[in-house]
Amino acid sequence: MRRGFLYLVAVMDWHSRKVLSWRLSNSMDAGFCVEALKEALARYGPPEIFNSDQGSQFTSIDFTDVLHDAKVKIPKDGCGCWIDNRMIERFWRSLNYLNAFETGSEAREGIGAWITCYNERRPHSSHGLLTPDEAYDSQGPDLKIAA
Numbered sequence: 149m150r151r152g153f154l155y156l157v158a159v160m161d162w163h164s165r166k167v168l169s170w171r172l173s174n175s176m177d178a179g180f181c182v183e184a185l186k187e188a189l190a191r192y193g194p195p196e197i198f199n200s201d202q203g204s205q206f207t208s209i210d211f212t213d214v215l216h217d218a219k220v221k222i223p224k225d226g227c228g229c230w231i232d233n234r235m236i237e238r239f240w241r242s243l244n245y246l247n248a249f250e251t252g253s254e255a256r257e258g259i260g261a262w263i264t265c266y267n268e269r270r271p272h273s274s275h276g277l278l279t280p281d282e283a284y285d286s287q288g289p290d291l292k293i294a295a
Contacts, residue, residue: 178210
């Protein structure tokens with residue numbers, strides 16, 4: 149934002165790098181993260197493992213209860229190493245090149261358009277130039293469970 153802050157959360161499939169869901173918020177509470185997680189689980193089903201950083205939103209009872217209820221494993225190695233989240237960190241770096249937005253609604257629209265482009269039209273060399281959507285759709289059921 150040109151003035152002030154908005155907080156963005158995205159749920160990403162590790163293998164395909166597809167953004168499964170995302171939310172913006174003007175506060176750092178866990179609610180918007182829980183909403184994004186619930187949407188991803190409802191639309192794509194539960195993965196075997198869910199990896200996140202150690203922020204309070206992702207370690208909150210509200211967030212972890214959703215994962216426990218869905219029988220999703222939560223790694224607790226305590227490392228917090230950047231490499232654990234390298235796919236989403238790369239996504240954040242790409243997103244940072246967008247222009248600063250004036251309003252929250254402008255940010256939501258611009259980020260939504262960018263994520264649509266990222267998922268549907270932006271090829272990734274790690275998948276032989278498939279888009280994240282194409283890579284996700286071409287995964288076998290075993291990879292979708294492990295992602």
